[in-house]
Amino acid sequence: MNLVRTITEVSERIVETPSTVTLRFRFPPPAAPGQFVMIWIPGDDELPMSLSYTGDPKGVTIKAMGSSSRGALSIADGTLVGIRGPYGNRFDLSPSRVLLVGGGSGTAVLAPAAEAAARKGSRIVAALGATTGAELLFEDRLRAIAESVEVATDDGSVGHHGYVTDVSRRLLSEQSFDAVWTCGPEVMMQKVIAAALPRQIPVFCSMERQMKCAMGMCDACALGPYHVCTDGPVFPSHQLTALPEFGRTKRDSSGRRVPL
């Protein structure tokens, strides 16, 4: 863990979809797929972001949600940002055949994991979901390394008309996998787990919570007995399904429980 913040230039800004942007930057400390950094946009906020590129240059892929992530979207090439990390745990890249289920911008953290696993010889099957075809993230990146990529959209503009979990449930029943990696809305991940559990396939979920210190101190990211920043963000499903709050509540900035 690199404790000290590095000020670095955004070397490239890539518009991925109408609502997501990737920022690439030089940040030398070694990082593994699954880990995240705290990215500070001076004058605005500092946000936890999973690395969507773990090599050099590193990158994060930001979706416009809150006002600060919208601020991050408008960043230009050459802007100075502060980066600290990488923090948190990583995906275990050893399973030989992996089903990847990405909902919306959740695919950002799965893509580098899939690439790294594929380089080591793992076979990857991907199911990606988005509201509409134009919002599908990293489809080309995954097609380049995966055995197959299937997509689902809420509006039916591309692929299956419906949820990505319909697709992943079918894939789980038709094919065999050693592990499932998923990131997206918690209700989506719950459905992924429910389909994989009877087949005894381990599911690993990348979780998102409010973060402040990112080093296991302030309790902002408390999730049951865990801190997402140090015990996660990647959790095996059995740790999550035991928590009454999984898929239901998160804590706001004050630490109060609020509905997801």
Added chain:
Amino acid sequence: MADLRTTVAGLPFRNPLWLASGIWGESGNSLKGAWDAGAGGVVTKSIGSQPRMGYPNPTIETYEKWGMLNAMGLPNPGIDEYPQEIAVARAAGAAVIGSVFGADADEFATLAARMAATGVVALELNLSCPHAKGLGSEIGQDPDQVRDVVRAVKRAVRIPVIAKITPNHFDPASLAAAAESAGADAISAINTIRALSIDVQLRRPVLANGLGGLSGPAIKPVGLACVWQIFDRVKIPIVGVGGIQQPDDVLEYVLAGARAVELGTAVAFEGIGVFSRLARELSQRLDTLQVSRIEELVGAAHTVSARS
């Protein structure tokens, strides 16, 4: 194995290593986690009357080894929501010390009564947050206000009251003396030291709030001096806080006059395992020093210095 048990204000603790306020202590599960990891007592995040979001990020700036700055801005879920968190920690058998902050004596007293009703063993009054307007050390800087707050709280509760003192004052011991005169049962010292970090390239403060509070190894000598001077001024027990990471850090505080200590930044640097490691190493260190009970050493450095 040396005996690490200690008593503070009549309350027994299995060891003198407490979790400091603001670290892990916002959720009941984390308080339980720190207790299960071996902490002798666990102090909650400072809780106020209303939910408070705290300051925007960046809220911390970390240095390589010697500490960190924070300006969290006292985020907390508010006292209405908090009993359910305490209940989780108490169910695990934890000795929970409830920390509260307020803007005046009335607010402190109301909060203290509600916190006491959750079943905590003692209260810690945060009279010392260095970066929250109108709260914390803005009240804790003034001996008269310290006296008013402590007196009001003492009227409102029956459990022991610990006043947490700021080091951001020319004579912190006078604040402790004011708390004692109003009936405080113990003093804890110190909270963080007001501090600032500026990024040269960006020409701006790093923390969103600008000013923050320094914690970690860098502040240990300051904390020690405060405990030393407070020990000379008051009779009530002292809980030492600031920069503790190693067994000898604990012993320095004890020799200066502390009956217990609190750990904050060490939890961030080392993880929650710091409690069991320190308890083990502290006990071994006392064995080597041929001290059978840690309580024998409380304030012991004062007698030596008086003689020499």
